[in-house]
Amino acid sequence: MKKVGKPVFFIIVLLIAAMGYLTVVGVSSTYGDITTTQIKGIDDVRWGIDIRGGVDVTFSPPEGVTATKEEMAAAESIIQIRLVSQNITDSEVYTDYDKNRIIVRFPWKADETEFNPEQAIAELGATANLTFRELDEVDSLGLPTGDTKENIVITGADVESASAVYTQDQSGARVHMVELKLKESGKEKFSAATKKLVGKPISIWMDDTRISAPLVKDQIVDGVATISGNFDAKSAMDLANKINGGALPFALVTENYNTISPTLGLGAKDAMLMAGAIAFAIVGLIMLSFYRLPGFVAMIALFGQVILMVASITGFFAVFPSFTLTLPGIAGIILAIGFGVDANIITAERIKEELINGRSIDAAIDSGFKRAFSAILDGNVTVIIVSIILMGAFGPPDSLFTRMLSPLFFMFGVSASGPIYSFGYTLLVGVILNLFMGVFVSKLLLKSVSRFSAFRNPALYGGKN
16 A cells, blocks of 8 residues: 555544544434434334334234235235334334234334334324325315215325435426336226326325325326325425335234333443443553554554444445344444454554564554455454355345345245344454454554654554663
């Protein structure tokens, strides 16, 4: 590596400090009574069932409906997709085909304080029957009447998906809307209805509750429509979630539900976090005592690694969705930090050996990192492979690694297990970040700080004066 300028050390430290601040605090703005989060902070972490508790709910088809095995499987799949779309990976969904029941266990929301199980179940949006009806005729009680009651355009079974999207108007301001995609079964019916109702409304109903009544502007022939109105980001997402909730092959009803107490509780989480902080401090003292300047640099890199790991859990990065953190997930973070410490020790030892063999400081740093890299890479690649296998074997059905490894695990069926997936996720992200922070960033920091005359003494690197 070429010479690294002195300012590089301070630039990296400032970047880590700024990243740490944003990761902890986050960034949000408030307009009126609506708060929009631009960057999620540590308070947005969604804790797993084992830490925060949650809900155990049993869904079943309505009385008189005999669902087929395929319909129950479709209902289960939609529930799983909906859970994942809400970043709830620490959930369990089981289908009892003999009794036509779907049992769902999921944790409380990150900002949940009242622990209202009914509200939590409504979060799934799975207990209502979705219909699109002609016009918007309602009686005094707000129930559909006239043509609206009689003429159903499509049902939830014809809906493929709904999502919140936005475009920009002429002034550059965001215009939020809901994009609706229909299955083949609904395209022709929707095309005929929109041709008939241009300039008139098509109302959207959840059971007997109207949730929207957009005007038809043009005939929709390709099965892709947008619903516009006075939406903001939240209301557009709410409507999209409700439509998705009604896209089940039949209306599920809540058979029963129970609240779940945390297995170990928030106290265990706090104790584990405190233990991690104490361990980090002790490791820092040991690194400083044995390796001095490389140890100091290693602690900065490790702190940066921890910050980036937390950011990858909160949803700070767009490529990393907000994640449900369980106790095994916290263990994965601590284990990844251990790999980071190990990488820095290997490098510091190699630098010390080079200095003892008579090399200059610059040559010792270059050679030390070069000799250490192969050992660090071998160990980390092995852990990365194991993490990917864990995520593929125990992840949600639609996750990347589950799809990649489906040819290997197809015979075992769906085996989603949130705690193990959480462990694999934090370990994978932590080890990848360890390669970046523990090798690349550490080298930049050490080469930069070594250019200061005050840090040109070999004793600061483990050598002799």
